[in-house]
Amino acid sequence: MRNYLKAFKRAAAVGAVALAVFSLQPGSAQAAQDRDPGARPSPGVVGGTRAQQGEFPWMVRLSMGCGGALYTKQIVLTAAHCVNGSGANTSITATAGVADLNSSSAIKVKSTRVLQAPGYDGQGKDWALIKLAKPIDLPTLKIADTAAYNSGTFTIAGWGADREGGSQQRYLLKATVPFVDDATCKGAYGNLVDAEEICAGYLQQGGVDTCQGDSGGPMFRKDNAGAWIQVGIVSWGQGCARPGYPGVYSEVSTFAADISSAAASLGG
Template identity: 80%
Template sequence: MFKRCAAAGAVILAAVSLQPLSAGAAQAAPQPVVGGTPAAQGEFPWMVRLSMGCGGALYTQQIVLTAAHCVSGSGNNTSITATAGVVDLQSASAIKVKSTKVLQAPGYNGKGKDWALIKLAKPINLPTLKIASTTTYNSGTFTVAGWGAAREGGSQQRYLLKAQVPFVSDTSCQQSYGNELVPSEEICAGYAQGGTDTCQGDSGGPMFRKDNTGAWIQVGIVSWGQGCARPNYPGVYTEVSTFAAAIQSAASTL
């Protein structure tokens, strides 16, 4: 199984990191969205690209929610650059802000608990993405977006891609992944026939849908999968509602 972080130069729209799952694994390769289409400028204003090759979303205007496997631990960290406000990473209007601190999920060891927070040096004046605090929205059809690879083994993308993927039950997902899946902490999405998925370079990015008011709400974080967009191997995402209280508490300490 592979995390969906991206190695330098690879872009795939996927929710999986392509590094092998191993206890204590530090960073996974980000993935882009496979089977995706270009996102419009301003369509998902809270999307963030991180310099280590992962995605993320603005939890607050100064804190990015991403995947634990995208970072190497907790503490002061000024090495990460967050790019926001654009679909074209080479746009002259891109907002770039350095990190100051990282908080990796307590107890993260490479399996489950795949979330992390990155505090930025200054706020970014853009809309934030609300996170799900209950399982109410953990079903239906989700949207994923990222600058990851557009095919398994492909390159990272310059332009933000988006795609829709349907919910896959824990029972069905376990038929694909067995004990590698942590059902209480992860949520799966994808098509049985494959073809659409997150990929290397998409790690840490959000999986989201509309809530009952029509607003976007984040239900997942791109985490891992077997390859990208393979038949009968859905993408595996951190189940945000499971960790909502922990994320809120951690953010208050940054």
Template identity: 75%
Template sequence: MNKFVRALKRCAVVGAVVLAAVSLQPSSASAAAPPVVGGTRAAQGEFPFMVRLSMGCGGSLLTQQIVLTAAHCVGASGNNTSITATAGVVDLRSSSAIKVRSTKVLRAPGYNGDGKDWALIKLAQPINLPTLKIAETTAYNNGTFTVAGWGAAREGGAQQRYLLKAQVPFVSDASCRQSYPSLIAGEEICAGFPQGGVDTCQGDSGGPMFRRDNAGAWIQVGIVSWGQGCARPDYPGVYTEVSTFASAIKSAAATL
């Protein structure tokens, strides 16, 4: 699939594909039935590594001064002071929010819209919050993942004031390819329910998909990348497979 078609998958906002833990609203024909809720509000401090970026994307604290996000959320590598990172709160309007400007962007070398969807943003000063370690092997590319973000609560909806969270199960490459023949195995990982109802959506791009490691700590397995609509049946979310790029990400961070 070419990058133009991929860009249409999850609605462009401010020139980037931006993806939210979502709910599917009932149609008028089924309005009497309870809605399928894809996301619930996260508690303050539950995911202290979550970052909201001013261009309408999410991210995670790789270090206290470097945010890991999606390549499609940022422009070319180089000096960049146009991005504001908000952290430390679930309510974006909270007076306790920590806001720090960017100084540099490093987009994945060779990124052209297909795969390699990761980027780093260096902040003007460290944010004194816990960081999220990244998976360096495929050992955690299975099970149930957590996704979180301030994106839309339904396909085509407005982005959210409060951080939402949801859980999604791993989908094998073979199953995911039935929905997305262009899936890049080894660079992308899928997650979602066959019946839909839970997914990332507009405004969540760049945010982490994570789970517990063997020691019970959070570890990032994916980066919200793209998908067909939001929470549609048989169309799981597609995430950058972090373990594939872990070495490159760590090396790039060291250069910042």
């Protein structure tokens, strides 16, 4: 297991969020944070700017204090550490269709089932699916099924805090971060799961990163046809936007086939 005195997951304890749109649910990211004895409050997208309404229509905010993306119109792809196991679960509310979480146009749908990555033990395999009670009529985000897109510059987005130690955000923030190769990332952390994790960030100067409350959200870029494609899932890091410590993301292409099979098993 990685040393949580130094590195921690980026789920938020939403009880501390000063926005009425959030509610802490049992079996949530708070439990994931409680399992990380070294976790301390840290922030959403650091160094970001506000996303425009409709710019990333597949973005989802989850009531346990995590992000996600619409994999299908009825299934949200998020991080394994945002949920507690698999099975029936009606405690999660997904908010979609808005950049402003307080907007009266927000679409809110309850969960029905959760499927956490089989074999997840806190290290690697950080993905999960949440089935919703009904479809959301919004565009979905395609996932990468090849490592060909694991390079270049990525976009990150979320409602997490905008600085380390900050609070969760009402408005969706976005930023861009460059790919960091495995060898360099392993040099920073020492315990990277190379085949299952991908890193991104401004290694020398820091200043731009995902942070607490962004867990489970997508890291994405344009594919060869100019369409958005998801290459990562916000997972963990040391602090937020610190020089020398890039953000660590679950490598979506590694799990594409497993995610597809899991989604088929959920139906929808």
